[in-house]
Amino acid sequence: MSFIEFKKTSKSFGPLTILKDVDLAIDVREVVVLIGPSGSGKSTLLRCINGLETITGGDLIVDGISVKEGHARLREIRQEAGMVFQQFNLFPQMTAAQNVAIGPRRVRGTGKAQAREEALALLAKVGLADKTEHYPSELSGGQQQRVAIARALAVKPKVILFDEPTSALDPELRQEVLNVMRQLAEDGMTMVVVTHEMSFAKQVGTRLLFMEHGKITVDGNPRDVIENPPNDRLKDFLQHVH
Amino acid sequence: MQVDWSVIFDYIPQLIAGAKVTIYITLAGLIGGVIIGTLGGLMRAYGGRILNSIAFVYIELIRGTPIVVQVMFLYFALPVLANIRIDPMSAAVLAIVVNSGAYIAEIVRGAFLSISKGLNEAGLAIGMPQWKVLLYIIGPLAFRRLIPPLGNQFIVSLKDTSLFIVIGVGELTRTGQEIMAANFRAVEIWTAVAVIYLVLTGTMTVALRTIEKRMRIL
Ligand SMILES: Nc1ncnc2c1ncn2[C@@H]1O[C@H](COP(=O)(O)OP(=O)(O)O)[C@@H](O)[C@H]1O
Ligand SMILES: [Mg+2]
Numbered sequence: 001m002s003f004i005e006f007k008k009t010s011k012s013f014g015p016l017t018i019l020k021d022v023d024l025a026i027d028v029r030e031v032v033v034l035i036g037p038s039g040s041g042k043s044t045l046l047r048c049i050n051g052l053e054t055i056t057g058g059d060l061i062v063d064g065i066s067v068k069e070g071h072a073r074l075r076e077i078r079q080e081a082g083m084v085f086q087q088f089n090l091f092p093q094m095t096a097a098q099n100v101a102i103g104p105r106r107v108r109g110t111g112k113a114q115a116r117e118e119a120l121a122l123l124a125k126v127g128l129a130d131k132t133e134h135y136p137s138e139l140s141g142g143q144q145q146r147v148a149i150a151r152a153l154a155v156k157p158k159v160i161l162f163d164e165p166t167s168a169l170d171p172e173l174r175q176e177v178l179n180v181m182r183q184l185a186e187d188g189m190t191m192v193v194v195t196h197e198m199s200f201a202k203q204v205g206t207r208l209l210f211m212e213h214g215k216i217t218v219d220g221n222p223r224d225v226i227e228n229p230p231n232d233r234l235k236d237f238l239q240h241v242h
Numbered sequence: 243m244q245v246d247w248s249v250i251f252d253y254i255p256q257l258i259a260g261a262k263v264t265i266y267i268t269l270a271g272l273i274g275g276v277i278i279g280t281l282g283g284l285m286r287a288y289g290g291r292i293l294n295s296i297a298f299v300y301i302e303l304i305r306g307t308p309i310v311v312q313v314m315f316l317y318f319a320l321p322v323l324a325n326i327r328i329d330p331m332s333a334a335v336l337a338i339v340v341n342s343g344a345y346i347a348e349i350v351r352g353a354f355l356s357i358s359k360g361l362n363e364a365g366l367a368i369g370m371p372q373w374k375v376l377l378y379i380i381g382p383l384a385f386r387r388l389i390p391p392l393g394n395q396f397i398v399s400l401k402d403t404s405l406f407i408v409i410g411v412g413e414l415t416r417t418g419q420e421i422m423a424a425n426f427r428a429v430e431i432w433t434a435v436a437v438i439y440l441v442l443t444g445t446m447t448v449a450l451r452t453i454e455k456r457m458r459i460l
Contacts, residue, residue: 050367052363052366052367071371075369075370075371076369078366078367078368078369079368079369082367082368083364083367085360085363085364085367087360089358089360089361089363089364090364091361091364091365091379092361092383093382093383102368102378102379103368103369103370106370106374106378107368107369107370148364151364151368152367152368154368155368155369
């Protein structure tokens, strides 16, 4: 069984069907890059994995647990599947270290001193050893997003879901975030990444998915698919993001 | 009739006793009101359809009727309906609890919903249950936004206690009226009563401003 399995998964908002019978299996250590036009359902697909959206049809299994098994099991899934948001969503009243430590403290039940120690180590890992006592408002966008990655890592997930992690950043700040993500991939982290960064897709991705109108229409090796787009709409899309 | 401010001095102990009753009703009522209001507001903001509807009906019922009618209902109608005796003091406290609770619920709901949805999702996404996200993340942020409108409601409730004159509670306004009935010193007595109210509301304002200043508004 794969680590994440979409089984004829559907998602509707009222009369609006956003995901249509998606079948998709993602294995451990894959770095899946998800691309597609705005509104095609990329965020929704990602958010179904950790239950921020409730699926309305089919099933979705994460590490052997169905997202339909109820709140308690869903929290287990969320500890397995961390998420990094486009808008960072750091807790503004907490320092970088506190943002990272709160997960272990309140979810894993780690002691205060130990949680802090782990937080400092993670912040060092994302290159922010000197910013641990800064509040989010005192950090650049790129630094905030790196804190957010450390916060996701702190809960010791098996997969991290990235929803356009660099889209809110000025171009000169994107690379520092992409470098951290590349390092994570090299360390063997399973990742699902919604992004428009085609060079990241080519260099780091192990698999590329193209989504249109709630369906995955292209699924292949990033290099092959980007160099020889199998359909015109992907070709067209790639011309616009380059 | 000459205005003679010295007559006030004879009645100071009586006025202070009245003010104490006012303070007691206000404090006891607001403690209950904050509890009910917090619950009601959270039910409105995060409850399912049923909890949300219960809170909605309660809030609209209270906001749509005058507090005098509410306290009359509690004091005169409820004993008939439920066959229980209720003393004026309890009816007064209960009226403030129920009344301020509805307004505070709206304040709490507004404050919590004004916090970005993304922060709630970030908390859920690391595996925290909803109640922990509210307690550790959203609550502390919402609290800062709660203080100014809450302060306003506290002052309104304090002044509302004067309406309990209708069920004969010996609070400050009623005390003023009783003194008046004995000596007809309208100018002196009502001035004194007004000044005491101003001191009470002023104290509240200063206390709230101090709390507000101590906190980083985010
Ligand atoms: N909570 C919601 N209620 C209604 N429609 C929504 C909601 N969230 C997303 N949608 C709609 O679903 C569609 C897909 O959204 P999304 O998954 O965010 O696309 P993408 O991330 O690919 O841009 C959009 O048309 C959007 O308007
Ligand atoms: Mg999106």
